[in-house]
Amino acid sequence: MKTMTEVVIKGGTVLDKTGSKKADIAIGSDGNIAQIGEDIAGKKIIDATGCIVTSGLIDLNSHFCQPGDEEIETISSGTRSAVLGGYTAVMLMPHTSPTIDSAAAVKEMQSLRSEALCHIEFSGSLTVDGLGEALSPIGEMASLGIRFFVHSNFSSLDASLLRRAMEYGTKFDITIGLTPFIDGIGHMHEGVVSSDLGIQGIAIEEEEILAYQFVRMAQLTGARLHLQQISSPKAIEIISAAKADGVSITCEVSPHHFALTDEEVRSYRTVYKVAPPLRTKKETEEIKELILSGQVDAIATSHSPKPQHLIDLPFEEAPYGTIGLETAFAVSATELNAPLSEILSVMSWVPAEIAGLEATHGGVLSEGRPGNLIVVDENKQWSPSISEMAIKSMDSPFDGCQLTGKIKDTLVNGNVVVSNGEVQI
């Protein structure tokens, strides 16, 4: 009954939704898990002694800039970062050039899958060019497998168009991802620091009001929503209340929104310019509590590389966005300081369900499922260095930070793509 085993992950503790146990995992020649058990022999051994073996992470919010801005990032360089960070699947946002707002654009993206080191899932733009003026052909794109449609700039989408999008979308099995952020005149969190620096602020209440608006519209239309990049604890509470009320809604937060505060802006480094903006210590502490109490569904990176000339700008002139795939796990583990199962829940198990990937990613490890696995050294102390990252972008908010917990190995469909922290391809 034994299939040929190609790779055996030996000596680790296997952790999934159902619990943890000491076991080896053998990967068959088909790339699927062939056996979970004790003392399995194999051609290639991955030593997982002292480590946790679990399902790969899923990112719900990445920007790889291809097509259009390949100088900044590509599917190839972006997925290198992803697998180094322990991700076996990433959901790409549609804000490329051209925008992913048509069947043709979806087909082009799907043809790029061969360049990826991990699974890539695509989201579509809810509106043509992301401009908030006309609906994209949701049905045509859904027929090509797109299950996630997003809009992220609410300075340009009127409520009636959003309502129509939600209503129309209920015909298809799709999730609508919305970022409650208005790109207005502000550049950072409105508060003590913005007042000191004389930089126009963005009130946290703006996000809360939009989140409430989205929740009520989901209630009205029956749409399935995923709110992206939440930075306000109150917005998370609004979402939790809606869940209790039967609304089909999930939400994500970014590691930088619970690991960093607006005090960082005093350095004027543009790596701290993100949308929504970094909030205060009070919010970061509350968000961590909300994650640990199960009110946040996913941690998503909003990984958005920038070229050097857009990093070397005054804060107010810089575009939004920062990178995060290679550091998200370690930053989350360090900041949350919680049992690994709680971190995996928001970085792998639930995100796999939100992305519709639960058949192949996340959740339960059992024989026959694809070998999308990571080996995690929970206690490894390390310090990320931008010069050693796979990323093309030249700045990271976590460059030089002291972190605990590192991805040692990553397997995608049974292939060892990262071994001892090094990309193998």
Place this chain on the structure above:
Amino acid sequence: MTPAKHVRGVEDLGKDGILEILELSNHFLEVSNRRIPKVPALRGKTVANLFFEDSTRTRLSFEKAAKRLSADVMNFSVSSSSVKKGESLRDTVETISAMGVEAIVVRHKSVGVPWILTQWTDASIINAGDGAHEHPTQSLADCYTITQQLGSIAGKRIVIVGDIKHSRVARSNVKAFSALGASVALVAPPTLLPPSIENWPVDIIPDLDVAIKEADVMYLLRMQLERQEESLVPSLREYTNLYGLTFDRSKKLQKSALVMHPGPMNRGVEISGNVPNLPNAVITNQVGNGVIVRMAVLYHILGSGIALAGLSSEDEDND
């Protein structure tokens, strides 16, 4: 004390640094009153004026200060459009730096530019205004003017009136005045106050007619005309009625109270047409002292090792 390497904000100097600049300014006031108001203190040093925002007044003031110290001056006026043409801030600064400059005086519409420049050049940076953030040399000119007129700043009540939210002068002055022991009060429409200033060492007084009676110094800020278009105030007329130093209102000032303004004034908006001509209005003194304190700042940063006592004016044929 060790001289500051940069003067990007008031905090680069601190209380001791401000006092040292004010003390140095006395020497340079004397130099400026000489028949030949020029000393060779910075001969051979180059100061680049890098202005990304139009400000003829501040640029001229820095230029005059540098020339009185015999520094070479390079003026770069970079309109923001040249950045759009492709040359970045970094390229510009690295280019100027490569030509060999000891100090860069920078004015930019964005907050923090003087700080980020230090990544790309070894030159000393002097902030001539960054967005709504800081304008430390204006502040030094104001401190020097108040000290000249009132003997000291400590214990004085200084009332700053107007668009605090968008004002770099207000931010630097709150820091400098309070560092020197003044008690600072702010008067502004709620829309023109920064949203969270509970940590600032200031009192907020809603009513100018209350604040005016306490003032040893009435410091008026320029009211940008576009604030009306942004609906931050309903009309300039209403602003003048509530927050302007009208001639009638000026009669409520204490007899010795100074009237100050960083310029350029909107006569008839924040200040009545004839108020600047009152005996206690020291607005032109502020301008003159601007040159003096900028000499002191340049000397403080670049002139270390040159004995102040020995500063003699250059011979005319050296010029």
